[in-house]
Amino acid sequence: MNLNELTLTAAAEGLAKKEFSSRELVSACAGAIKEKDATLHAFLSLMEEEAMRRATEADARIAEGSVHSPLLGIPLAIKDNILMKDTRTTAGSRMLEHYIASYDAGVINALRAHGAVFIGKTNLDEFAMGSSTEHSAYGPTANPKDPSRVPGGSSGGSAAAVAAHLSIASLGSDTGGSIRQPAALCGVVGMKPSYGVVSRSGLIAMASSLDQIGPFAKSVDDAALLFDAIAGKDPFDATSFTLTEQANRENDLKGLRIGVPKEYFGEGIDPDVAERIHAAINKAEAAGAIIIEISLPHARFALPAYYIIVSSEISSNLARYDGIRYGFRVDNYESLLDIYERTRADAFGVETKRRIMLGTYALSAGYYDAYYLKAQRVRRLIQDDFTAAFSCVDVIAGPTTPSPAFKKGERAEDPLSMYLADIYTVAINLAGLPAISLPAGIVVREGVSLPIGLQLITARNQDRALFDYARLFERII
Amino acid sequence: MSLIDPHTVASIAKLARIRLTEEEETRIPRELSQVIEFIETLNKLDTHSVEPVRGGTHLENTMRSDTDTALFDAINAASLVEVSPEHQNGWIKVKSVFTP
Numbered sequence: 001m002n003l004n005e006l007t008l009t010a011a012a013e014g015l016a017k018k019e020f021s022s023r024e025l026v027s028a029c030a031g032a033i034k035e036k037d038a039t040l041h042a043f044l045s046l047m048e049e050e051a052m053r054r055a056t057e058a059d060a061r062i063a064e065g066s067v068h069s070p071l072l073g074i075p076l077a078i079k080d081n082i083l084m085k086d087t088r089t090t091a092g093s094r095m096l097e098h099y100i101a102s103y104d105a106g107v108i109n110a111l112r113a114h115g116a117v118f119i120g121k122t123n124l125d126e127f128a129m130g131s132s133t134e135h136s137a138y139g140p141t142a143n144p145k146d147p148s149r150v151p152g153g154s155s156g157g158s159a160a161a162v163a164a165h166l167s168i169a170s171l172g173s174d175t176g177g178s179i180r181q182p183a184a185l186c187g188v189v190g191m192k193p194s195y196g197v198v199s200r201s202g203l204i205a206m207a208s209s210l211d212q213i214g215p216f217a218k219s220v221d222d223a224a225l226l227f228d229a230i231a232g233k234d235p236f237d238a239t240s241f242t243l244t245e246q247a248n249r250e251n252d253l254k255g256l257r258i259g260v261p262k263e264y265f266g267e268g269i270d271p272d273v274a275e276r277i278h279a280a281i282n283k284a285e286a287a288g289a290i291i292i293e294i295s296l297p298h299a300r301f302a303l304p305a306y307y308i309i310v311s312s313e314i315s316s317n318l319a320r321y322d323g324i325r326y327g328f329r330v331d332n333y334e335s336l337l338d339i340y341e342r343t344r345a346d347a348f349g350v351e352t353k354r355r356i357m358l359g360t361y362a363l364s365a366g367y368y369d370a371y372y373l374k375a376q377r378v379r380r381l382i383q384d385d386f387t388a389a390f391s392c393v394d395v396i397a398g399p400t401t402p403s404p405a406f407k408k409g410e411r412a413e414d415p416l417s418m419y420l421a422d423i424y425t426v427a428i429n430l431a432g433l434p435a436i437s438l439p440a441g442i443v444v445r446e447g448v449s450l451p452i453g454l455q456l457i458t459a460r461n462q463d464r465a466l467f468d469y470a471r472l473f474e475r476i477i
Numbered sequence: 478m479s480l481i482d483p484h485t486v487a488s489i490a491k492l493a494r495i496r497l498t499e500e501e502e503t504r505i506p507r508e509l510s511q512v513i514e515f516i517e518t519l520n521k522l523d524t525h526s527v528e529p530v531r532g533g534t535h536l537e538n539t540m541r542s543d544t545d546t547a548l549f550d551a552i553n554a555a556s557l558v559e560v561s562p563e564h565q566n567g568w569i570k571v572k573s574v575f576t577p
Binding site for chain 1: 501511515519528531533534535574
């Protein structure tokens with residue numbers, strides 16, 4: 001096995017036992033990138049020199065025996081909407097094409113302290129808006145399982161990097177499914193923490209009441225290690241806090257109450273996907289879990305509520321891109337208004353403008369109550385659905401996506417069909433809950449095996465329990 | 478499907494500070510109308526007695542003592558000005574805000 005194909009857990013063990021060095025690990029990833037990334041386009045920028053420097057430092061610390069973290073010397077890829085000081089951070093947009101970050105995100109600070117190595121910034125839908133990475137201003141990313149298909153989005157680059165063994169693990173961000181959906185489509189583990197558990201400082205803001213940074217990894221254990229390194233209160237993010245929950249260390253599935261929402265298996269789900277998910281749940285039942293059919297009565301209102309809220313918050317958060325303090329500014333402007341209107345016209349892509357327009361409309365005088373406030377009331381009902389469900393189940397299980405990876409170009413022109421890819425994921429962000437997608441088998445399309453994901457959801461702030469349950473499922477499915 | 482009228486779209490574009498191309502002036506009313514129709518399903522729900530959610534956090538009154546400046550020294554003010562598209566002598570350059 002090549003070093004870049006190792007899991008984080010195995011790589012950390014190998015480094016600690018001095019079976020190989022961090023420099024060799026980084027070289028292996030760099031080699032894989034050279035070989036495959038011209039086709040995949042998972043990366044927007046690479047930092048090989050800096051990575052080697054950090055790897056050398058890591059090797060020195062390992063040699064002197066001061067290994068305090070399993071992340072020491074491990075090569076990670078970082079979604080390009082997470083700020084790394086003195087490094088180009090584009091958010092997948094022309095607006096920030098030449099923007100050099102002035103500070104490190106909270107998660108980057110945390111990972112530096114752990115001695116992790118950063119090998120590059122990964123591709124994403126522009127400003128994290130999208131479910132396919134086709135809306136990147138820098139070209140799409142390919143799905144490593146079938147390059148004619150999308151890797152999902154918006155964190156498509158980070159998902160592909162892990163699936164193709166270009167990095168040992170990676171970070172993405174999730175506002176409506178942008179970690180979990182690409183994880184499912186690429187066949188890796190992707191987790192979105194409860195709102196507030198991971199700092200948003202230095203994450204280029206999309207929708208501030210929904211955004212969270214989270215890990216992509218090759219196994220649940222790996223994802224948990226990366227999660228532990230980045231979770232916790234950050235003085236630069238007033239909405240962040242440290243989880244006090246202890247790991248349950250559940251040893252088996254016996255007696256675990258698994259809720260399966262009946263609304264998840266109605267119209268719209270691919271029958272092969274439904275079959276795989278039912279098979280996974282049946283295996284849990286065979287192992288002693290108790291399967292309880294539950295209802296999330298407001299499930300079908302989650303997508304419309306989400307699109308109003310996310311667009312509104314986007315319109316507010318992207319107002320800062322005005323050609324004044326950073327980023328792109330048009331030439332030959334006549335007035336201040338000219339700078340604003342033409343900078344934003346030229347440097348924002350189609351989907352970004354769409355959502356800003358929708359959000360501006362939803363928040364405008366005369367429409368605010370009918371759209372934005374209405375959506376926030378519906379959000380309350382959706383939250384209440386989950387609260388009621390968790391009073392009688394420990395974990396909710398279902399598909400992460402309604403279908404496997406779609407072909408490039410298939411949905412890019414039709415916003416509504418693209419939005420449907422998020423049907424199982426957005427409600428979780430609206431409720432601030434933690435959720436994880438893990439590989440749950442394959443479906444075959446045109447002779448190609450395409451991965452699909454099982455999504456597990458727990459009550460808010462039960463992130464460690466979620467990892468426990470995910471481990472149990474991973475062993476049997 | 479009722480179209481959002483071009484006049485409304487023009488006002489939204491003004492509020493959003495985005496200059497629309499002719500192509501966008503044709504396409505965007507149609508797209509916006511499709512999305513509005515999609516979200517009008519929310520009106521099927523009676524929510525008059527439901528409190529709207531405000532923000533993502535459950536935390537309240539998160540405070541810090543106003544003494545620790547070391548945290549903020551990590552960001553150098555001059556470097557923030559330097560990333561601006563046009564700057565001079567440590568100031569960001571823009572067109573005049575008030576036109577005579």
